[in-house]
Amino acid sequence: MGLVQNLSGVKDGPAPQSGTTMPLLAIVYFSISGTTEALAHAVARGAAGTAEIALCRIVGHDIVSGRFQNENLLETIDGADAVAFGSPTYMGGAAAQFKAFADASSDRWSAQRWTNKIAGGFTTGACAGGDQLHTLTYFSILAAQHGMLWCGLDIPGGEDPGGRNRLGSQLGLATHLVDGVLPQSDLLTAEYVGQRLARMAGRNS
Numbered sequence: 001m002g003l004v005q006n007l008s009g010v011k012d013g014p015a016p017q018s019g020t021t022m023p024l025l026a027i028v029y030f031s032i033s034g035t036t037e038a039l040a041h042a043v044a045r046g047a048a049g050t051a052e053i054a055l056c057r058i059v060g061h062d063i064v065s066g067r068f069q070n071e072n073l074l075e076t077i078d079g080a081d082a083v084a085f086g087s088p089t090y091m092g093g094a095a096a097q098f099k100a101f102a103d104a105s106s107d108r109w110s111a112q113r114w115t116n117k118i119a120g121g122f123t124t125g126a127c128a129g130g131d132q133l134h135t136l137t138y139f140s141i142l143a144a145q146h147g148m149l150w151c152g153l154d155i156p157g158g159e160d161p162g163g164r165n166r167l168g169s170q171l172g173l174a175t176h177l178v179d180g181v182l183p184q185s186d187l188l189t190a191e192y193v194g195q196r197l198a199r200m201a202g203r204n205s
């Protein structure tokens with residue numbers, strides 16, 4: 001799928017460079033039980049062919065004494081044209097592990113190093129109305145702090161023949177488990193998010 005590098009927990013080695021004319025989409029996410037990871041992979045599928053992809057999974061051992069310390073992952077974002085932020089909604093917001101990553105981006109913020117990159121986000125929860133909007137709002141504020149250009153969803157909830165954007169969230173992709181399973185329409189929406197971010201990155205780079 002044009003996968004540049006899977007950075008899940010990898011600290012060593014050079015950050016991927018976009019050596020082709022395709023833009024680079026970095027998908028930065030945290031997941032424990034795999035739902036957010038399934039969404040991240042669907043975002044990657046949607047972007048395939050239009051963007052190079054770096055799957056950047058935030059893992060527990062990246063966080064030492066409360067500080068996120070995976071410089072390779074941050075350097076990958078330095079080189080990306082677009083970034084998708086993903087986290088499960090935990091206690092009404094992004095997971096602490098995602099926040100540790102966000103806090104570690106503060107030196108990039110000082111220099112506005114990520115300015116004008118396209119940004120979008122996705123989240124999941126156990127409940128349909130489990131405060132996922134707060135997680136997406138946080139992602140959009142993080143993007144704004146970095147001078148990034150937020151890209152929401154242009155699918156009106158309840159209007160799509162394929163059932164995409166099932167929960168009617170246009171700030172970004174909100175999903176939830178139905179009987180313990182992620183609905184196919186949510187995965188299709190995630191693919192669309194990837195496609196849209198890749199297209200916007202291509203226009204912007």
Ligand SMILES: Cc1cc2nc3c(=O)[nH]c(=O)nc-3n(C[C@H](O)[C@H](O)[C@H](O)COP(=O)(O)O)c2cc1C
Pocket residue numbers: 030031032033034035036037088089090091092093124125126127128129130131132177
């Ligand atoms: C500590 C904790 C807090 C959670 N808080 C919320 C919440 O506020 N809203 C919600 O809808 N689901 C909540 N959940 C459920 C998770 O978002 C859900 O299980 C999600 O699928 C986990 O994502 P993952 O499979 O990518 O790890 C919480 C789960 C945990 C473990």
